[in-house]
Amino acid sequence: MVNYREEILDVSSFPTEECLELVHAFNNKFPKKDAYMFLDGSSLHIMLIQLDMVKYRELLDGLNISTDLINKAFDMINSIGSYGLNGNKRLFSGYNAERKVVNRKAKEKNRSKHYYANDNNFSKVNTELPSEYENKIICADSLQFLKKLPDNCIDIIFTSPPYNFGLEYDTHNDTAMWNDYFDMLFAIFTECIRVLKYGGRFVVNVQPLYSDYIPVHHIISNFFIQNKMIWKGEIIWEKNNYNCKYSSWGSWKSPSSPYLKYTWEFVEVYCKGDLKKRGNKENIDITAEEFKSWVVAKWSIAPERNMKEYGHPAMFPEQLAERVLKLFSYKNDVVLDPFNGAGTTTVVAKKTGRRYLGIDISEEYCKTAQKRIDESYSGQQSLFDL
Numbered sequence: 001m002v003n004y005r006e007e008i009l010d011v012s013s014f015p016t017e018e019c020l021e022l023v024h025a026f027n028n029k030f031p032k033k034d035a036y037m038f039l040d041g042s043s044l045h046i047m048l049i050q051l052d053m054v055k056y057r058e059l060l061d062g063l064n065i066s067t068d069l070i071n072k073a074f075d076m077i078n079s080i081g082s083y084g085l086n087g088n089k090r091l092f093s094g095y096n097a098e099r100k101v102v103n104r105k106a107k108e109k110n111r112s113k114h115y116y117a118n119d120n121n122f123s124k125v126n127t128e129l130p131s132e133y134e135n136k137i138i139c140a141d142s143l144q145f146l147k148k149l150p151d152n153c154i155d156i157i158f159t160s161p162p163y164n165f166g167l168e169y170d171t172h173n174d175t176a177m178w179n180d181y182f183d184m185l186f187a188i189f190t191e192c193i194r195v196l197k198y199g200g201r202f203v204v205n206v207q208p209l210y211s212d213y214i215p216v217h218h219i220i221s222n223f224f225i226q227n228k229m230i231w232k233g234e235i236i237w238e239k240n241n242y243n244c245k246y247s248s249w250g251s252w253k254s255p256s257s258p259y260l261k262y263t264w265e266f267v268e269v270y271c272k273g274d275l276k277k278r279g280n281k282e283n284i285d286i287t288a289e290e291f292k293s294w295v296v297a298k299w300s301i302a303p304e305r306n307m308k309e310y311g312h313p314a315m316f317p318e319q320l321a322e323r324v325l326k327l328f329s330y331k332n333d334v335v336l337d338p339f340n341g342a343g344t345t346t347v348v349a350k351k352t353g354r355r356y357l358g359i360d361i362s363e364e365y366c367k368t369a370q371k372r373i374d375e376s377y378s379g380q381q382s383l384f385d386l
């Protein structure tokens with residue numbers, strides 16, 4: 001037999017009529033075998049087996065009750081960290097009976113979440129990006145330029161650094177010694193963390209150099225963790241293309257040294273100080289369908305096909321930037337790409353109604369980025385099919 005999972009919300013600060021309206025609407029919308037609510041004095045009991053969170057959000061948004069009660073009622077269920085999936089529904093009970101952890105909450109509290117980041121001393125005071133840098137493409141070395149920006153003025157950084165694969169960039173030398181490469185990268189990332197707002201997101205697209213056995217994504221993650229950033233998660237960007245010839249096997253048909261092949265890159269997501277990013281509800285532009293599809297952290301997106309046209313050897317596609325920006329930021333947020341290349345992040349930022357700042361060391365790439373921006377227009381809600 002499956003038992004309901006019970007959550008209890010203290011609703012003493014809300015009018016009883018509003019709580020009852022919520023209870024009635026909830027019980028009318030969802031079958032009792034899935035979930036139900038009841039009010040007992042100032043406690044709202046939420047009994048859960050399974051729930052479609054998108055439908056729940058829609059129900060709440062349609063109610064004429066205080067936003068605070070809506071948010072509390074949503075967050076109470078949404079913040080339950082462990083659940084199974086049953087189609088579109090989150091399964092809160094009976095999904096892992098055999099793996100049940102006794103006293104999970106108490107253990108989590110003892111151990112604490114993201115323990116490595118909790119003793120950070122990031123300032124919580126956010127500032128505005130000076131207007132002279134808003135919606136600009138800047139040709140500069142990011143290490144020098146970022147020093148001009150105040151602390152805590154950027155909402156989200158999305159970037160893909162040069163990978164040091166030996167690519168033919170316009171000005172950047174892509175075959176540095178690995179220590180020099182990481183010194184350069186981490187000096188720029190340190191400035192990026194400084195300019196990121198408290199609660200801001202730092203999203204890095206990265207591909208390890210498999211052939212040299214350099215786990216760049218792990219080395220980068222280690223840097224962020226040492227710098228007290230919270231690792232929010234990792235997205236597999238499935239490109240469906242092989243990173244080496246079908247016929248290169250390492251040791252053919254032998255365990256002596258088989259060569260592993262990959263068809264994906266990584267997108268690592270870090271947060272400064274807080275996993276939650278506050279923003280106005282009106283500035284959310286992700287649709288329910290997009291949300292449902294994109295929180296599943298494997299994104300199948302073809303690589304950028306127009307690199308020749310744009311004269312850049314290592315671009316990511318607009319679709320990747322669109323998903324990152326819509327899933328992790330709000331409209332009107334300030335988006336920074338310190339390795340902006342041909343400007344994909346900044347073009348998508350403009351198209352989706354965000355403010356942007358893109359920096360690249362190459363004048364040629366900056367010209368291309370500016371041209372793409374001039375030719376795009378703001379307010380394109382959905383750039384691609386799911």
Ligand SMILES: C[S@@+](CC[C@H](N)C(=O)[O-])C[C@H]1O[C@@H](n2cnc3c(N)ncnc32)[C@H](O)[C@@H]1O
Binds near residue numbers: 172343362
């Ligand atoms: C992987 S590419 C980024 C491509 C970009 N995501 C796009 O879609 O066009 C990395 C970029 O970093 C730039 N770069 C390298 N060192 C830099 C530095 N110190 N400051 C600013 N940009 C730099 C290179 O010129 C290159 O365009």
